[in-house]
Amino acid sequence: MTLGSAIDRCRAAGLRRTKALEELLATLLDAARPMTLAELAASPRLVTQCDKATIYRLLHRLTDKGLVRRLGLHERAAYFALVVPGQHRDYLICTECGSIAPVDAPCPVHDLEDEIRAKSGFQNLYHELEFFGTCPDCS
Amino acid sequence: MTLGSAIDRCRAAGLRRTKALEELLATLLDAARPMTLAELAASPRLVTQCDKATIYRLLHRLTDKGLVRRLGLHERAAYFALVVPGQHRDYLICTECGSIAPVDAPCPVHDLEDEIRAKSGFQNLYHELEFFGTCPDCS
DNA sequence: GTAATTGCAAATACTTTGCCACGTA
DNA sequence: TACGTGGCAAAGTATTTGCAATTAC
Numbered sequence: 134m135t136l137g138s139a140i141d142r143c144r145a146a147g148l149r150r151t152k153a154l155e156e157l158l159a160t161l162l163d164a165a166r167p168m169t170l171a172e173l174a175a176s177p178r179l180v181t182q183c184d185k186a187t188i189y190r191l192l193h194r195l196t197d198k199g200l201v202r203r204l205g206l207h208e209r210a211a212y213f214a215l216v217v218p219g220q221h222r223d224y225l226i227c228t229e230c231g232s233i234a235p236v237d238a239p240c241p242v243h244d245l246e247d248e249i250r251a252k253s254g255f256q257n258l259y260h261e262l263e264f265f266g267t268c269p270d271c272s
Numbered sequence: 273m274t275l276g277s278a279i280d281r282c283r284a285a286g287l288r289r290t291k292a293l294e295e296l297l298a299t300l301l302d303a304a305r306p307m308t309l310a311e312l313a314a315s316p317r318l319v320t321q322c323d324k325a326t327i328y329r330l331l332h333r334l335t336d337k338g339l340v341r342r343l344g345l346h347e348r349a350a351y352f353a354l355v356v357p358g359q360h361r362d363y364l365i366c367t368e369c370g371s372i373a374p375v376d377a378p379c380p381v382h383d384l385e386d387e388i389r390a391k392s393g394f395q396n397l398y399h400e401l402e403f404f405g406t407c408p409d410c411s
Numbered sequence: 412g413t414a415a416t417t418g419c420a421a422a423t424a425c426t427t428t429g430c431c432a433c434g435t436a
Numbered sequence: 437t438a439c440g441t442g443g444c445a446a447a448g449t450a451t452t453t454g455c456a457a458t459t460a461c
Contacts (some may be wrong), residue, residue, distance in 0.1 A: 134354070214303075
């Protein structure tokens with residue numbers, strides 16, 4: 134995706150074309166991987182251009198419009214689960230009410246995990262798979 | 273898994289058998305889904321039994337020993353990524369140094385996502401898949 | 412008896428908001 | 437001009453740590 138088309142999508146979503154928006158989009162495009170607010174605020178393009186609060190609010194707006202995704206579980210707090218040997222669980226999570234339910238189906242990631250284990254040289258490999266959406270009660 | 277075997281695994285990992293440990297394990301076993309520190313501290317078994325700091329440190333030790341898993345990205349900060357229509361990325365993350373790299377392979381979750389979309393009644397369904405392990409540089 | 416563990420409280424870290432000035436449409 | 441947006445600073449929330457008292461082994 135080009136910077137121009139990213140800006141167009143934001144404009145179409147009702148956002149104003151500002152310097153901060155352009156620099157943020159350019160930085161996210163360059164990154165090609167998820168970034169934290171602190172990383173974005175410290176990045177060359179943004180550090181001199183705009184306040185951390187501005188980036189925060191831009192990310193928030195972009196996330197609301199579906200143009201940016203916030204990775205990980207959507208609550209502010211960390212989640213912990215008991216590790217049961219031989220058992221793997223995926224989760225189905227409502228982005229509105231935050232409910233979390235185990236997915237009752239075999240996990241389709243096993244083969245890819247083996248492939249990555251072999252090719253990447255990572256040790257102690259495991260994975261997490263979460264599905265997000267709006268649950269029937271919330272929609 | 274039974275409470276007894278969970279306790280045994282902790283003992284084998286070198287943890288002392290304390291009231292707080294037993295109650296925490298019992299609560300996690302009951303839950304059958306990931307729990308936040310705040311939820312755990314407020315749960316009936318734990319609220320009167322031990323301090324939030326104790327639960328925090330127990331979770332930390334258990335996570336170190338691999339008996340508990342902390343879900344979501346492992347940094348304290350939230351991660352944001354640009355949404356590119358038609359593009360889906362999985363990530364390979366080092367639990368030691370925190371490096372994040374896109375996985376260069378087709379995502380195997382598509383079919384299951386369709387199945388869940390149909391069966392669960394969730395709207396706007398999407399998923400996240402992350403692989404965790406120790407990268408070659410860190411091991 | 413010794414070292415791990417706990418409770419309480421204080422310190423951090425990251426996020427979120429209020430308010431007024433500013434810039435885009 | 438009007439309303440979305442930006443900067444600065446303060447407040448909020450969850451995490452993390454210090455230290456003395458306690459407890460498991």
